[in-house]
Amino acid sequence: MDDVVLRGPSRSDAEETPPQLVSVGRAELLLPARARRPETLVRFVLGLLLTVLTLLVADAAHDTMGGLELDATRGAGQAPRLLLALAGSFASTAVLLVPAAFAVSQLLRHGRRRVQDGLIAATIAFGLSMALNLWYPELLPQAIVSVLTPPEAASPFDGPLLALSVPAIAFMTAAGVARRPQWRIGLAVVVALDVLTALVSGYADALSVLLSLLLGWTTAHGTAYAVGSPNVRPNVELLFRALRQVGFAPTAAFRRPDQPPQEPQRYLVRQADDGPVPRQALDVMVLDRGQSAVGFLHRLGQRLRLRSAPERRSLLSPSDALRQEALLAYAAEAAGVRTRRLLATADLGPDASLAVYEPLPGRTLDQLDDAELTDPLLLRIWQQVHLLHTRRIAHRALTADSVWVDEDGDEDGDAGLVNLQDGDIAAGDLVLRTDLAQLLTTLSLRVGPERAVAAALDVLGPDRLGTAVPVLQPLALPRSTRARVKAQEKEQAKDQQQDSAPEQDTSQGAPLLARIRDEITRAIPEAPVEAVRLERLRPRTLIAVLGLAIAGYLLVLQLSSRNTNPFDALTQARPGWIAVAAVLSAGGFVAATMSFVGFVPERLNLWRSLLAQVAGGFVNIVAPSGLGGMALGTRFLHKQGLPTRQAVASVGVTQAVGLVLHILLIFIFGFLASGQYRTPFTDSTDLVVALLAAGALALLVAAVPPLRRWVVSRLRPMISGILPRMLDLLQQPGKVAVGVLGQLLVSLFSAACLYACALAFGQHPGFAEVTIANLIGGTLGQAVPTPGGVGGVEAVLAYALQTTTGMPYDVALLQVLLYRMLTLWLPALPGWVAYLWLQHIDAV
Structure with missing residues (x-):
């Protein structure tokens, strides 16, 4: 996200709201009510794949499955009918009573949203099981139909799927049974009893039992991802309590009114003035599961497609993501890079964590005017990246809002790097070269390829800069940078159509990446020009x-x-x-x-x-x-x-x-x-x-x-x-x-x-x-x-x-x-x- 200009307040403005920020009340909630979690989507997709795999195996081994079903039917014929009827009635009753009791328990624990999710999942699962019990002969290949058809079926409740266990599993899974081990054991017992009676009675076989379990489990996770999982929502008062536990004295909190919801929430927290020297304000970032899920499918696709795609924290818990954030911050600071200084970390319950930084007095690159981008400032920006790469640390997202300029330095400003959360430690050479391509493009968008390449050449030298030419490709750039490149090229094409003078320099109409490559090869004729293949798989x-x-x-x-x-x-x-x-x-x-x-x-x-x-x-x-x-x-x-x-x-x-x-x-x-x-x-x-x-x-x-x-x-x-x-x-x-x-x-x-x-x-x-x-x-x-x-x-x-x-x-x-x-x-x-x-x- 764009870094906010955060300055520590003096005594004179201790009671004033900082400009461009709004005050946050202590009862304000920090997290949204629901969040789509990547792990839920992964489980849903896994359930679908396992279902398809089960059907394929059943189709390939239908003779073996048919033999198992025949053996089960013969065994069922030898069991006492009265005993089977009593066991079946007890199992059906237990499968209904256990989810009902779990729902009451959740309501007493203020888990209304989870019960609602469970009811939605159970309704969908029940409808799917009824539809499949009625229409599976028309939907599935004949070989599987012959295996699934129970000999004792007389109604949709007697079809191949266990019409009571499927919604029970969906309800309790979606309602949060994973966090309640006692209830999880109870569910397993009643479902196992229902499965056993169905197998012995001849109303189901091993294939239908496995499909019933998969259908309930998959439907639960699909519903949970569609509606979002309920969050444990801390408020600002809990945030202040966590800050006091790590040695700070918070009194008021402020935030940007236009903060993007998909970005980690950031707050400027003012501290109490209880000494001769005013305490510095705090830049507090809240990490939760919702932000880690944003763009998960896009990142997964990039990870599968690209060799240099970042391994973001999509499947990490907030505490694990916090540890990764802290590790990168400390590594960058140890390398001598000017960045936000991490002061402390803390947990905010099971669904959120916080990181406390010193505020940054300055602006990011996209907030500077063109006249402020002087050649000494460009050199300082490249020096910061060179320090990072000297320790084999990759930034991976060198966009305009990741370069910070401290206006309290000399007249040209001191540069620094922020937004390191996607970075890598002990990065490979391809990833480091991708960083160079990203920064070359970012600076060229503002000052042109000539000045961007000249500054990079002065700091990196010809050998290192030449390695960036093969990775100057659109795939190596972040999405925001690619969008800016396309917008600039479209604007240039429009200007050329309006002013098509013969003496106009046609080189200015070439694509930006091509102009950067030409500028580097002009300065370094021996630089390699053959493009590196960044894709593992082409679309x-x-x-x-x-x-x-x-x-x-x-x-x-x-x-x-x-x-x-x-x-x-x-x-x-x-x-x-x-x-x-x-x-x-x-x-x-x-x-x-x-x-x-x-x-x-x-x-x-x-x-x-x-x-x-x-x-x-x-x-x-x-x-x-x-x-x-x-x-x-x-x-x-x-x-x-x-x-x-x-x-x-x-x-x-x-x-x-x-x-x-x-x-x-x-x-x-x-x-x-x-x-x-x-x-x-x-x-x-x-x-x-x-x-x-x-x-x-x-x-x-x-x-x-x-x-x-x-x-x-x-x-x-x-x-x-x-x-x-x-x-x-x-x-x-x-x-x-x-x-x-x-x-x-x-x-x-x-x-x-x-x-x-x-x-x-x-x-x-x-x-x-x-x-x-x-x-x-x-x-x-x-x-x-x-x-x-x-x-x-x-x-x-x-x-x-x-x-x-x-x-x-x-x-x-x-x-x-x-x-x-x-x-x-x-x-x-x-x-x-x-x-x-x-x-x-x-x-x-």
Whole structure:
């Protein structure tokens, strides 16, 4: 955070409020009522992973699980029924009574918020267990369903999940049973009794028991993270008490009114004047779990992605974070660095700690005017970093608010460093070089690369400064610095557009990091220039692997379902027509390439454009409603040299023309179908209902301002550039003809593929019927927000075929499954290979 100008008060201003600060009453609470804790999120994610792993193991070893279930059923048959009934009744009663008693205990201990959290978690867990007990045959692969189905099930309470133990575990976990060992033992006893009676009675098996425990535990932690865990909230009076225990005499506290809530809370604490010399005021920082959780997901992602990412204290308790803060402060002071002097530390209960510093009389770099940034001051800043690095201490966040200038020194000011909480002791060379890159960028934003590099060269020398060139990359900079660099470059580009004089120095328009690199290499010609790889994993590699995993999982789900297995459909189809359908499916990618190239006025590489369309087939599997393919097309055009605005406009033109042609084909084939066949599509009540629903939705969006603004904000970037792009295209009628022909062929190839699938199963519907079903059914199915439209396309398209052709639904579904296998699943692997190849050649 920005360091406040804190000065010790004199006797004359002992009763005055310091400027820019507000007084804090002794009853004011220091912490928010709730905080999202990273460890809770980690447990929630761990529970999800364990659940998925359990299902995968059960699927792989379903024969073994089935044998265990058979043995348990045989043992249950030998047990006395009366004894089992009594044990089951007692267990069910105990599972309900123990959480109720725990709730009363928490209420008596003023734990109302924890009881509320427990009730929310229990309600969610109970609803999930009931839903899974009812619908697990439709949601899970058949191999797991056969293992989970209890032989004695008669109601949702008798399903595979223990419908009473699941909410009991969720309630007590969310209500804080981890801090009450006696109640934890009681919960374990009653749950174990319920599990034992369910196993012996044959109402559950080992798999369902494990899933029940995981569901309750995971739901509890998911709820706790969503609503936030209750904090033990100390007030200012407790803060004063802790300060007195470590030898201070606090009398009043002040804070900034605009203090960011995500930063550690800081207070200026005035002390009593009980001696001849006034006591110095105190700079008190309160560390709590809430601040450690801020940005946890971003830091975790950076830690996984970057080799030089800081290991922040996200999973540390406040006392552990305080020890890390104190260690860095003492190490920096021992290195001779001017920084805040740590005076004392103390605990403020289980959820907070405090650190007491001497106030800093000065301002940070971002609070200084440009005229105050003199060359001697720049030298002193670099000297402070050099002292830090001499002891192998890395700062890791050398931003403008981390450099402090003491105005009580000479006329140029004395420099110092603050905000060391993210630093490292015994840091590696890459981290130290990253510090240099950060400070070079921070100073260049204020004084320009020439002065920043000159000061660094005077202090560090050519050998050390030259090592910073390979790490001068955006990834090495903190987020705030990257934002300032982008803002400055955008402002410079805007100024250049307004003043495009020929004699203007074009080097000033180069990116800031490039200008810093050029300045260093000009002063140090032998400096290494090859960039160091800072990433462990690139985002696009993660996207490719994750996309293939999602596509594989969706395929496994379809293959393991009795009603939607496309490979079962293959065994009943005629190979000749399957080959024809496969060729037509491949032809659709060629047609898509014609459309894509035809609506871009610039010349494109045809082979790479074809690969982009094939890769789009893979991307659409892992993104809903074809949005992935549109994003990939935009990215491809941008890599081919088109500005982003023109790339978006070109994709928008393709989509707009495609929509018009799609509607035109619907009218043409709708007329043909209604005039020839016994099941007129134009008389369908479902079509009327669908059109009315679409109209009602459009009216709703138009009538509700927030919805209208949301839709307009999403459509404006694409629509705004369509008209100028269309005018450019009209100057090349040949390309327009290719684009229109390609767009028509995309729809016709798709319809012809579905028609060939129908012929493969011995059906002979009219082509117009199949085409209208494909045009409308496929479009409506893609509206389902699932990857690749899985589930929605199959259901809607089969229903559309049944409506237009009159064939039975199960027969239509077989044709649709074969069609989907040829157009969605089989192109996934070549699409993935094409996507990786385009990445390799830097084309996407």
